[in-house]
Amino acid sequence: MRRATPGLRHLSITLVLMACSAPSFATTLTVTDPAGQPLATVMVRERPADGPQLDTSDNGYPAPGVARTVAPEVTRFSDAIGRVEFAERDASREYLVRKPGYQDLAIKPEVETRELSVTLVPETDPVRLAEAKPASAWLGALDLGDRDTKLHFQTQCTFCHQQGNSFIRMERTPEAWGDIIHRMQRYGARLSSQDQRALPERLSAGYRKLRENPQLLADPLPWSPALTGITITEWPLGDIFSQVHDMLVAANGLVYVADNIQDRLYEVDPRTNQVTVYRIPHREGERNGGLLAARLRNFPKHDSTSNAHSLAESRVDGHIFITPSAQRRLVEFDPATKTFTLHEMDEGFYPHTICVDQKDRVVYRRAVEPGRDVRSHDETLSRCTTCRHAASASGSNVATHRRVPGADELGVPLGQLVAGGSTGYRYAAALRHRHHARTGKVWFARLHTDEIS
Numbered sequence: 001m002r003r004a005t006p007g008l009r010h011l012s013i014t015l016v017l018m019a020c021s022a023p024s025f026a027t028t029l030t031v032t033d034p035a036g037q038p039l040a041t042v043m044v045r046e047r048p049a050d051g052p053q054l055d056t057s058d059n060g061y062p063a064p065g066v067a068r069t070v071a072p073e074v075t076r077f078s079d080a081i082g083r084v085e086f087a088e089r090d091a092s093r094e095y096l097v098r099k100p101g102y103q104d105l106a107i108k109p110e111v112e113t114r115e116l117s118v119t120l121v122p123e124t125d126p127v128r129l130a131e132a133k134p135a136s137a138w139l140g141a142l143d144l145g146d147r148d149t150k151l152h153f154q155t156q157c158t159f160c161h162q163q164g165n166s167f168i169r170m171e172r173t174p175e176a177w178g179d180i181i182h183r184m185q186r187y188g189a190r191l192s193s194q195d196q197r198a199l200p201e202r203l204s205a206g207y208r209k210l211r212e213n214p215q216l217l218a219d220p221l222p223w224s225p226a227l228t229g230i231t232i233t234e235w236p237l238g239d240i241f242s243q244v245h246d247m248l249v250a251a252n253g254l255v256y257v258a259d260n261i262q263d264r265l266y267e268v269d270p271r272t273n274q275v276t277v278y279r280i281p282h283r284e285g286e287r288n289g290g291l292l293a294a295r296l297r298n299f300p301k302h303d304s305t306s307n308a309h310s311l312a313e314s315r316v317d318g319h320i321f322i323t324p325s326a327q328r329r330l331v332e333f334d335p336a337t338k339t340f341t342l343h344e345m346d347e348g349f350y351p352h353t354i355c356v357d358q359k360d361r362v363v364y365r366r367a368v369e370p371g372r373d374v375r376s377h378d379e380t381l382s383r384c385t386t387c388r389h390a391a392s393a394s395g396s397n398v399a400t401h402r403r404v405p406g407a408d409e410l411g412v413p414l415g416q417l418v419a420g421g422s423t424g425y426r427y428a429a430a431l432r433h434r435h436h437a438r439t440g441k442v443w444f445a446r447l448h449t450d451e452i453s
């Protein structure tokens with residue numbers, strides 16, 4: 001999201017002044033209600049009328065190493081007089097118009113049309129009004145028996161994705177819920193064994209009760225008028241099987257995005273809308289899923305022996321370091337030559353969050369460390385001082401710790417058995433750590449807990 005900075009405001013004034021002498025090619029939408037009154041804070045999304053038209057020649061993904069210009073989706077909100085403006089366009093675009101309490105509208109104007117007036121019709125159907133409410137309204141009203149069960153469910157089932165959205169709350173049998181919960185446990189949820197048994201029935205009945213009684217849902221907060229003036233730009237990357245996991249805005253102005261389950265690194269230039277994809281290399285003979293092969297066993301499509309997890313950039317040479325959580329290594333990407341170097345570790349497991357400190361040391365954390373609790377954090381942070389200069393991938397340069405016994409063979413170290421009241425993995429797991437520029441200290445948090453170090 002970009003807020004108009006004083007500099008940008010100045011720029012838009014300049015553009016308006018220029019428009020006085022030359023015709024304006026911007027597209028302006030004016031949104032009113034059926035009585036002709038202007039509607040403020042209406043969300044309008046502009047996108048290519050024919051879809052993103054991405055290259056899918058590489059198993060559904062763009063061919064690697066080729067820069068392509070993509071058409072981003074741009075979202076803005078109407079002002080107090082119901083107006084919203086988009087930049088000049090030279091291709092056919094679709095506009096999606098939305099405001100809570102009104103019916104959605106989609107229009108595809110002629111390419112040359114610059115002034116559009118649209119009317120939103122109030123929605124009166126209680127079911128449709130409920131369907132338009134955010135996932136949190138559904139989750140909030142969902143009855144799972146008692147407060148503690150609900151809290152445990154919220155802690156374990158909302159840290160990867162929402163609960164309560166239209167895909168989640170649809171009609172499912174308890175058996176279907178049981179299968180899903182089993183799969184989610186394999187991905188990393190730690191719902192207690194007792195709740196794994198009890199919740200399929202309650203989820204099935206609980207969501208049905210809400211669908212049939214939409215008056216049980218609370219009204220969400222209205223959209224803030226402060227949204228006017230904000231622009232959201234979205235660049236299409238990957239497909240529905242992608243899992244965009246971490247990203248960074250590099251010093252060179254490019255944005256790097258890692259696809260966790262398709263082993264790809266996207267390079268996005270937000271100024272030109274050019275996107276290039278690179279495949280993170282594998283070693284000969286590595287299995288799909290890497291050391292966590294069992295985890296995504298029945299996931300329909302994944303192309304990942306390494307699971308690109310987190311990114312960090314060196315301020316010295318702009319190289320990007322990636323933790324591949326399904327391998328025992330670090331990946332280094334050189335944005336100048338567009339080449340990757342793999343640095344092996346001889347021990348340790350699940351390289352997780354990562355940063356590069358002021359002395360240009362790559363500091364990363366291994367999420368899964370058996371037998372260590374929160375007090376041993378310093379020991380489990382690895383300082384990879386020389387790996388970045390290694391001529392060949394050599395584990396000896398990487399400080400590491402004990403590996404998870406049998407992890408390779410089992411494919412997954414996380415059991416399905418979880419005692420009630422468990423707050424986290426048996427293994428210490430950091431969610432994120434960040435290097436503090438002034439003090440030189442590294443801050444990090446532990447997954448599933450409320451602690452930072």
Ligand code: HEC
Nearest residue numbers: 156157158159160161167168180181183184187188189191
């Ligand atoms: C570690 C991340 C993670 C956690 C934690 C997680 N999910 Fe998921 N969930 C996913 C992913 C990835 C998908 C999409 C792939 C799939 O369906 O297997 C998904 C999909 C789903 C779906 C749609 C499945 C379908 O077949 O339509 C439901 C429902 C769901 N999750 C419920 C849950 C519940 C309930 C929990 C808590 C027990 C949970 N999730 C915890 C990652 C997670």
